[in-house]
Structure formats: structure tokens, C-alpha cells
Amino acid sequence: MKLAPSILSADFANLQRDIELVEKGGADYIHVDVMDGQFVPNITLGPNVVQAIRPVTKLPLDVHLMIVNPENYITDFAKAGSDIITVHAESTPHIHRAVQMINDLGVKSGVVINPGTPVSAIQHVLSIVDQVLVMTVNPGFGGQSFIEETVVKIAELDLLRQENGYHYAIEVDGGIVPETAKICKEAGADVFVAGSYIYASENPIHQINQLKEALS
């Protein structure tokens, strides 16, 4: 089980402090949400911010690209120090090429599907990715409610992994709190992203412990 706090809900004027805080609190990854105002109706940050936070933590940077034509920026995000780069199946007509680019750069690759996208859309890249991210909310904003209908896709991906000997981890992102984390874990998820549950609290370390307890 890995816990990946999303800095989308951190204090952007104090990113270093907020990253160090969750690292000390037992986080496994730092989840970085990149939004371009086109693929999703929100704008966040680019490779320069990834580069700036790289020396601040030893934890892997799990970079979630919510941008159109991610192929144009994959090299920049790799050079900036990303450890995992995840691309949306819906964001490019060339998802296989995008994943291949990430693999060729020696970075761990991820593919992600929105709540309305079926697992079949990524069927032909499952053998070449390190991580599959199942969005459990519609991407764009922190603090939204978990969408139950997505859970069946976690179970489907877990079964496909067992049947075919694939090695990907299954990550979930959106509306993750102890109860929903537990539901996802039971369906087969391994990596849990949580933004507002951790950072919107007065005591993020307590929140991390609550999530860990629910997943133990």
C-alpha cells in the first residue's frame, strides 16, 4: 500500500514546508497534479515547479498530467525530475506513443482513465505501463466526492493483472478518505492519492495515520 498526498491542496506559497511535512508523516509518494486549462477546467503548474520541488524531498514524484497532447511535454517533465509520469487516455489520440516515450526516457509510466472511460480504452497499453490510475472523481479540482461506479474498474484491472501477469500498480485519485480508501483497497488498489483529506486539515500527519489505519 502506498500513500500519495496530492500537493494540489497544499499551500502553494509554502510547498517546501508542506512536502517536508507529509514526508516526515510517512507519505510514500508526492502526487503532482498538472492541469492546462484545456483538458480540465483548471490551471496549476508546469515542469519548472517540478524542478523546484525535486531537491526538497527524497520521495518519488508522481506526476499526473491533465493536459492535451502530453507528448509535447513529457520530455520536459522527465528532465525536471519526475519519477512517474501518468498520461490520460482521453488526452491524446496516441496513447501508446505517449507511454512509449515515457518508458524510453527511463521514467516509470502510468496511464489514467476518467470515470466515464472504460478499461477497454487502455487494454493495449496494459502490458507496458508501471501504473494504472483510475480516476474516482472527474479531474480538475480537489475536494470532490468519490464516484462509486468507478470501483468496478479497479476490480477489472486487478483481474486482468492476475490473468495476464501484468506488473502495473493500481492507483486511485479523487475523494479518497478512510472509508473510500478501504473500498478501493478491497477492489485491488495499491496506491492512494489524497489531497484535501490530508492538506485541508489542521493536522495532516493525523490524517495520514487515519488513512494508513484504514488500509492496514
Ligand code: DX5
Ligand atoms: C483531481 C486531482 C487529484 C486531487 C484529489 O483532478 O487529480 O489528485 O488533488 O483531491 P481530493 O483528494 O481532494 O479529491
Ligand code: ZN
Ligand atoms: Zn491527481
